[in-house]
Amino acid sequence: MKPELHIEPEVVYRKRKGHAHAHHGGAWKIAYADFVTAMMAFFMLLWIIGATNEDQRKGIADYFTPTIIQMKNSGGSNGILGGRALASEDGTAPHAQLAGPRPVAVAGGGGGGPMEAETASKDYKVNPGNRREADDTRYRMVRRIIESRLAGDPTLKGLKGQVRLVRVQDGLQIDIVERADFSMFALGTSVFTPDALKLVRTVAAAVAETPNRLIVRGHTDSVPYTQGQANNWSLSTLRADATRRLLADAAIPESRFRRIEGVADTDPYNIKDGRDPSNRRISITLLDQ
Numbered sequence: 525m526k527p528e529l530h531i532e533p534e535v536v537y538r539k540r541k542g543h544a545h546a547h548h549g550g551a552w553k554i555a556y557a558d559f560v561t562a563m564m565a566f567f568m569l570l571w572i573i574g575a576t577n578e579d580q581r582k583g584i585a586d587y588f589t590p591t592i593i594q595m596k597n598s599g600g601s602n603g604i605l606g607g608r609a610l611a612s613e614d615g616t617a618p619h620a621q622l623a624g625p626r627p628v629a630v631a632g633g634g635g636g637g638p639m640e641a642e643t644a645s646k647d648y649k650v651n652p653g654n655r656r657e658a659d660d661t662r663y664r665m666v667r668r669i670i671e672s673r674l675a676g677d678p679t680l681k682g683l684k685g686q687v688r689l690v691r692v693q694d695g696l697q698i699d700i701v702e703r704a705d706f707s708m709f710a711l712g713t714s715v716f717t718p719d720a721l722k723l724v725r726t727v728a729a730a731v732a733e734t735p736n737r738l739i740v741r742g743h744t745d746s747v748p749y750t751q752g753q754a755n756n757w758s759l760s761t762l763r764a765d766a767t768r769r770l771l772a773d774a775a776i777p778e779s780r781f782r783r784i785e786g787v788a789d790t791d792p793y794n795i796k797d798g799r800d801p802s803n804r805r806i807s808i809t810l811l812d813q
Contacts, residue, residue: 572584655812655813656812658813659695659696659736659810659812659813660691662734662736662810663689663691663695663696663810665730665733665734666689666696666698666730666731666733666734666810667689667730669729669730669733670687670689670698670726670727670730671684673726673729673730674687674726677722677726679719679722680719680722680723680726683706683719683723686700686701686702686703686706686723687699687700687723687726687727688701692809694809694811694812695736695809695810695811695812696809696810697807697808697809698727698731698807698808698809698810699793699805699806699807700720700723700724700727700805700806700807700808701793701801701802701804701805702801702802702804702805703801703802704801706719706720707720707804708720708723708724708763708804708805708806709763709766712749712751712754712759714759714762714763714765714766715766716766716770721770724767724770724771724806725770725774727808728770728771728773728774728776729774731771731774731776731808731810732771732774732775732776734810735780735813736780736810736811736812736813737780737781737782737810737811738771738776738780738781738782738808738809738810738811739781739782739783739784739785739807739808739809739811740764740765740767740768740771740781740783740784740785740806740807740808740809741764741783741784741785741786741787741791741806741807741808741809742759742760742761742762742763742764742765742767742785742786742787742806743760743787743788743789743791743792743793743803743804743805743806743807744756744759744760744788744789744803744804745789745792745798745799745800745801745803745804746789746792746798746799746803747799755788756788756789757786757788758786759786759788760786760787760788761784761785761786762786763786763806764784764785764786764806765784767806767808768781768784771808782811789803793805
């Protein structure tokens with residue numbers, strides 16, 4: 525009899541692959557996505573720097589400058605201003621504006637709304653430093669109002685670059701300038717064009733919210749003008765006075781006007797080209813208090 529064979533069953537062990545390090549598989553993707561996002565932001569920054577001029581970059585930087593809003597503790601329903609007028613002379617200004625000329629091209633912003641309740645320190649009447657802070661705070665408010673109103677009016681969006689604000693030694697100067705395809709006045713007159721009328725009224729609405737005194741100055745280019753007894757001197761003066769009347773119609777009292785001046789072409793905006801249309805402009809200066 526043949527011996528019986530005993531065959532052991534074959535056992536196959538299968539190992540599942542890839543589980544030992546599975547939890548590390550997506551980490552590099554997150555890091556890579558962060559890197560790509562950072563690079564895209566960097567290249568966008570380079571593009572913005574290359575595609576804008578100095579005035580526009582200053583406007584963008586100023587738009588994103590954080591501002592601390594100071595308000596009184598107030599119960600009831602006095603609203604965001606706490607029941608105070610914008611000309612209120614109490615409270616604390618968050619910080620002072622940098623001194624010196626700062627040209628700002630008006631840029632588009634969000635919709636309009638009430639001005640922030642930023643006011644000066646209580647002792648600003650006896651402290652010139654705090655008095656300047658109060659003025660700088662009001663000037664920032666004026667700029668915000670003008671920006672928001674220009675951005676909110678489709679008919680004025682194309683003219684926002686014609687309103688230029690600069691901090692000068694004695695206040696805030698608001699220049700409303702002409703260009704080759706935009707005239708503020710009918711030729712040889714002090715009659716506002718319809719677009720210029722809306723533009724000046726927009727500025728007037730912002731200026732009316734402050735207590736500062738005003739200087740209104742008319743400018744012409746260097747193109748000779750003579751009509752009867754009129755010339756560039758009288759024409760610039762008539763245009764300055766027409767602007768004063770428009771500001772007065774916006775509820776600005778006569779007592780706030782310090783001087784109304786016509787300077788012809790003696791103070792050009794473009795000193796290299798006296799015939800440049802931008803030399804034809806109206807300057808409204810809010811004087812420091």
